[in-house]
Amino acid sequence: MSKLEFSPVKVLDSGGKSVNLRYEGRNIMVEAPSLSVPYGVNVFDKTPGAPVKYSVDLSLRGADDNDAVRALQEFLEAFDERMIDAGVENAGKWFKMANPSREVIRAFYTPVVKVSRDKDGNPKPYPPTFKLALRKRLVKGAAPDSTSLVRTFETKFYDGTSGAGKAVAEFDGDTKLEELLPKRAQATVIMQCTGVWFAGGKFGTTWKAVQMRVDSQPEQIRGPAFRSDAPDIRAFVARSAAAGGAGGGEYDTYAGGDEEEDEDGGGVLAAVAPAAAPVRKAVATPAPAPAPSPAAATFEEEQVVEPVVVPAKVVKAGAGTGTKKVIKKTVA
Numbered sequence: 001m002s003k004l005e006f007s008p009v010k011v012l013d014s015g016g017k018s019v020n021l022r023y024e025g026r027n028i029m030v031e032a033p034s035l036s037v038p039y040g041v042n043v044f045d046k047t048p049g050a051p052v053k054y055s056v057d058l059s060l061r062g063a064d065d066n067d068a069v070r071a072l073q074e075f076l077e078a079f080d081e082r083m084i085d086a087g088v089e090n091a092g093k094w095f096k097m098a099n100p101s102r103e104v105i106r107a108f109y110t111p112v113v114k115v116s117r118d119k120d121g122n123p124k125p126y127p128p129t130f131k132l133a134l135r136k137r138l139v140k141g142a143a144p145d146s147t148s149l150v151r152t153f154e155t156k157f158y159d160g161t162s163g164a165g166k167a168v169a170e171f172d173g174d175t176k177l178e179e180l181l182p183k184r185a186q187a188t189v190i191m192q193c194t195g196v197w198f199a200g201g202k203f204g205t206t207w208k209a210v211q212m213r214v215d216s217q218p219e220q221i222r223g224p225a226f227r228s229d230a231p232d233i234r235a236f237v238a239r240s241a242a243a244g245g246a247g248g249g250e251y252d253t254y255a256g257g258d259e260e261e262d263e264d265g266g267g268v269l270a271a272v273a274p275a276a277a278p279v280r281k282a283v284a285t286p287a288p289a290p291a292p293s294p295a296a297a298t299f300e301e302e303q304v305v306e307p308v309v310v311p312a313k314v315v316k317a318g319a320g321t322g323t324k325k326v327i328k329k330t331v332a
Contacts (some may be wrong), residue, residue, distance in 0.1 A: 001078055001080075001081075004023055004028075004082060005022045005023070005198070006086060006090065007020035008093075009020055009023075009093055009094065014256045016199055017196075017198040018195050018198070019094075019160060019196040019197075021193055021194075021196055021205065027192055027193075028193040029190060029191070029192045029210065030072070030075070030190070031118060031188075031189075032188065032191060033060040033066070033068035033069055033188065033189045033193075034071050034074060034187065034215045035186070035187060035188075036058070036059040036061055036184065036185075036186055037056055037057070037058060037059075037127070037182075037184065037187055038055075038059050038179050038184065039056075039057050039183060039187070040178065040181055040182050040183040041055075041056055041134070041177050041178050041181050042056065042057065042131075043234065044131065047254045051136065052138070053132055053133075054133075054135075054153075054179060055131050055133050056131070056132055056134060057129045058129060058131075058187070059127050059128075059129050060073045060113070060127050060128045060130070063127070073128065074112050076112045076130060076139060077113055079205075080111040080112055080113060080270070082107070082119055083204075083205060083244050084109050085102075087108065087203065088100065088101075088102055089309055091105065095200065096189075108201060108202055108203055109203060110202055111204070111206030112205060112207065113128045113129075114128060116128075116131050121223070130207070132191055132208060133194075133206060133207065133208040133209070134153060134177070134209055135153070135155070135208050136151040136152060136154065136206070137151065138150070138151055138154065139152045145148075154208070154210075155209045155210065155212055156170065156211045156212070157170065157171040157214065158170055158214070159171055159214060160215045160216075161214060161215065161216060161217060171214075171268050172190050179212055181214065182217055182218060182220065183218070184218045185215075185217045186214070187214050188212070188218075189209050189211065189213075190209070190210045190212075191206055191208065191210060192207065192210050193206070193207050194206045194207070215224050217305075229289065271276055279302070314324065
């Protein structure tokens with residue numbers, strides 16, 4: 001990494017800055033091993049009037065077991081550390097700063113190797129990734145009108161899904177990029193560092209894909225996949241009904257009973273068989289309905305306490321008078 005060479009700062013038309021980066025006077029190009037494409041193609045088209053930008057993230061999954069993947073991860077991490085050192089060494093030219101600490105420059109730097117982190121800054125249990133630009137350029141003669149300019153990909157894409165030992169054919173230019181690199185595809189890439197960028201107080205390096213070979217793609221349906229010789233579902237239902245008729249259960253609704261295959265077991269849910277005609281059963285003449293019983297009292301009626309009449313009590317008014325007074329009490 002000590003042989004990295006940095007050009008003077010170049011001011012762009014947009015006002016930004018860039019620095020060219022070389023290794024012993026040559027472009028920095030690396031061939032990566034076959035890696036997973038976990039997210040497919042990234043498309044950025046949120047800037048009105050600006051051309052659409054494409055990129056792809058490659059996963060460093062398997063670095064613990066695969067020597068080639070581990071070597072690539074170690075190279076990229078060492079490259080990131082060298083860029084931080086270069087930021088300290090060129091702080092005056094790049095940032096107009098005098099003698100900043102390495103930690104300050106680290107805070108400015110956007111690393112090549114991305115580690116997914118949660119909102120508290122803790123690493124998530126996912127493999128690190130790195131991003132490659134899929135650049136386009138204006139080319140004359142690529143359209144029906146040979147005088148017009150159209151944007152075509154600089155990256156050369158190749159089909160490696162035919163297996164080892166077979167010729168690698170370049171993809172048809174009419175094929176959509178999203179079809180070439182779907183999620184969870186596997187690809188081998190030759191990548192190049194195009195230089196150092198500066199924006200919004202940050203800096204980092206850009207890497208682009210020069211050539212990409214798609215090694216494998218997940219199984220998926222492309223285009224119409226209907227079968228003209230598919231079995232008639234009506235015949236299937238009729239056979240299921242005939243098979244279920246032998247049981248003759250009064251409550252049999254599904255052919256073969258009311259159990260279902262577990263979804264994970266790959267079984268097919270039994271088709272609903274047509275219900276058999278109901279069997280008319282002899283029913284005895286019901287006995288006359290009993291006389292209606294008195295309506296039950298409501299809760300409010302149950303709370304009403306009827307007055308209770310207490311039998312008359314004879315009380316002597318006084319001795320010697322011979323007069324009797326009858327007192328009638330009513331208890332509520």
